[in-house]
């Protein structure tokens with residue numbers, strides 16, 4: 350990689366997500382030469398991906414160009430590249446644009462979708478882990494309505510109007526709520542030739558309650574809100590197989606559907622070059638300073654790190670707030686010449702929204718739901734977005750959606766034949782019998 354070595358130590362950071370970005374923003378570049386590498390040239394605000402998928406926000410408003418972020422910061426070099434391997438013996442990483450050496454390495458490569466080894470599900474379902482995937486999902490959802498218009502068999506129409514979401518965590522719950530809003534307020538006007546009341550949304554969760562990481566009160570409220578919006582909630586159920594036409598559940602129940610949205614799990618996304626004893630469930634085992642247990646000078650932060658607070662067996666959850674705090678912490682640790690107290694996570698609470706006017710919020714001392722929770726949810730998400738422009742655009746979009754029920758983002762931006770997961774060619778029958 351064509352980056353001149355300086356006389357200050359070089360810190361290579363893999364990943365410009367929540368963890369890597371916050372580290373790169375705060376590290377003192379008078380003391381260190383920083384090289385930030387990401388396979389994309391932008392940071393993605395993943396908590397709002399579901400709004401892109403459900404045509405509520407444009408993709409650009411939840412992403413931020415990494416180069417723009419560091420325009421005014423000296424001694425920071427950004428490169429678009431995929432990191433493929435780390436060689437800790439010679440302190441070098443291999444990337445798609447060539448190798449680069451490091452004095453310190455920070456791995457912040459996040460997580461990837463976990464299909465739990467179900468090959469068919471991986472082939473035919475649609476995940477929502479990246480901007481590209483959420484845009485694909487938006488197109489795929491809208492295509493179902495276009496295709497339904499061209500069908501004359503009731504079961505074929507129903508299959509296209511049935512959407513199954515696997516995973517009842519915050520992502521699944523929020524997406525289900527957003528799809529219900531589309532069904533109830535927007536699609537009937539866009540598709541007067543279709544009976545949109547036939548649209549079915551199923552939310553399938555393996556454990557016995559939605560939002561399992563939140564309080565039982567929040568779970569119950571979320572389930573009640575979703576059912577009120579017309580969503581079929583299935584708890585203690587698991588998707589076992591999917592062939593692009595029928596979603597098969599563990600207990601033998603089948604749901605005919607052309608769209609299975611996979612929000613049921615992620616696993617860490619580590620980089621090659623390490624031994625099995627460096628990991629726990631694919632996450633790098635780290636000490637109190639986020640340094641790998643067996644590799645001095647190599648750090649892991651965010652989703653890819655298994656950080657266990659003192660006297661606890663369970664690692665911190667894969668959350669944006671953990672990743673951001675670890676990024677901030679590690680910058681401080683470097684700035685203090687690697688001599689600073691251990692990282693301590695401050696849990697500021699969790700929240701999820703369910704359509705308009707409804708959300709559930711669990712703070713340390715308070716739990717609340719309803720419209721006030723919805724405003725808190727909006728405020729927190731806007732404030733966490735990167736860039737003032739994005740904040741303003743998201744706020745304007747939300748306001749416009751709220752008053753008009755019509756944001757005009759319902760574009761199919763690719764040909765379905767290009768969709769590698771599309772299991773059929775679009776039909777173009779002329780006659781329509783509904």
Ligand SMILES: Cc1cc2nc3c(=O)[nH]c(=O)nc-3n(C[C@H](O)[C@H](O)[C@H](O)COP(=O)(O)OP(=O)(O)OC[C@H]3O[C@@H](n4cnc5c(N)ncnc54)[C@H](O)[C@@H]3O)c2cc1C
Nearest residue numbers: 364366367368387388395396432459651652667668669672
């Ligand atoms: C749909 C969705 C909704 C979510 N909602 C919430 C929420 O409401 N609240 C919450 O707290 N958390 C939420 N999360 C989790 C949160 O987004 C993650 O915990 C957070 O993104 C982790 O930050 P990170 O920096 O570890 O990884 P990421 O933000 O995923 O960043 C990893 C970066 O590394 C880059 N990268 C990966 N591999 C390589 C490679 N080999 N070479 C080069 N670059 C690489 C990626 O391009 C990416 O930019 C959500 C996640 C998803 C997917």
